[in-house]
Amino acid sequence: MSGQLIGSDIHVVYGRGATRVHAVRGVSVAVSTERSLGLAGESGSGKSTLARALVGMSRPTDGRVEWNGARLETLPARGVGSRPRIVQMVFQDPMSSLNPRMTVGDAIREALQVNDIPGDHRTETVRLLNIVGLSATDVEKYPFQFSGGQRQRVAIARALAVRPEVLVCDEATSALDVSVQASVLNLLRDIRRESGLALAVVSHNLDVLRYLCDDIAVMRQGVVVENRPAEDLFRDPHDPYTRMLLDAVPRFSVTPGIDRGTAA
Ligand SMILES: Nc1ncnc2c1ncn2[C@@H]1O[C@H](COP(=O)(O)OP(=O)(O)OP(=O)(O)O)[C@@H](O)[C@H]1O
Ligand SMILES: [Mg+2]
DSSP: OEEEEEEEEEEEEEEEEEGGEEEEEEEEEEEEEOOOEEOOOOOOOHHHHHHHHHTTOOOOEEEEEEEETTGGGSSSSOOOOOOOOTTEESSSSSSHHSSSOOHHHHHHHHHHHTTTOOOOOHHHHHHHHHHHHHHGGGGGGGGSSSHHHHHHHHHHHHHHHHHEEEEEEESSSTTHHHHHHHHHHHHHHHHHHHHHHHHEEEEEEEHHHHOSSSSSEEEEEEEEEEEHHHHHHHHOHHHHHHHHHTTTOOOOOSHHHHHOOOOO
16 A cells, blocks of 8 residues: 655644744654655754644644545544544653553554454564564553663554554654664664554664665754655765754764664
């Protein structure tokens, strides 16, 4: 299946009066099953705000988000926060998105139930855990019984439970140490290959984006200053700000370890 999520001329304004922040200022981006999208840019540039608008977690002040031509808010909405199940998001800190009093099995089964996913939910839960490199024995465990990398795998499994067409990861690996980060990045790349998801990744780590994304949009102060195929952007950044970000990349990299895919 192919599909495309398009955000057109998105504006997001927080607050009013003296506290008004125009966090996203007329941004247009696309992510599709064919081309994954990376969002780069310094802290406060509006990446997470744009990501939340793209998944329908917050309604943009202006502009539109469409999945295959249909407005996001017209798509069937179920589950947490009644956002469209077409799009799911994985956050930096999986501890905050997983209920500490619920076993991992229950959390995934709940996502299956709430979203009316057909089939045997026990079998499906184990299948999802296997996809992310966990096992059937993990269903009875609570979030605190996992490592950070394993918890992030659980969060990914739960997002996949809903059978989304688009997966948006907001700094989903930045809290993890380098080898664990590499294994989660491998996992995301495999999932994308195998299930044909449209993947959007928010990261301030350009190596992460280069590894996962076909296109990279660089944000600065709520505006996209450059949006191009990743390889072009790295070879020949047009925008001075992009050049500055590339120059600021530390001289060590997460990518050399990535393909080894050590289990987290
Ligand atoms: N809920 C909110 N209420 C008011 N202002 C907000 C809110 N969330 C974000 N902002 C402001 O909007 C701007 C963009 O924030 P956003 O979180 O989107 O940036 P970011 O690029 O994701 O940064 P980071 O890399 O630090 O995660 C910032 O100025 C921020 O202070
Ligand atoms: Mg952010």
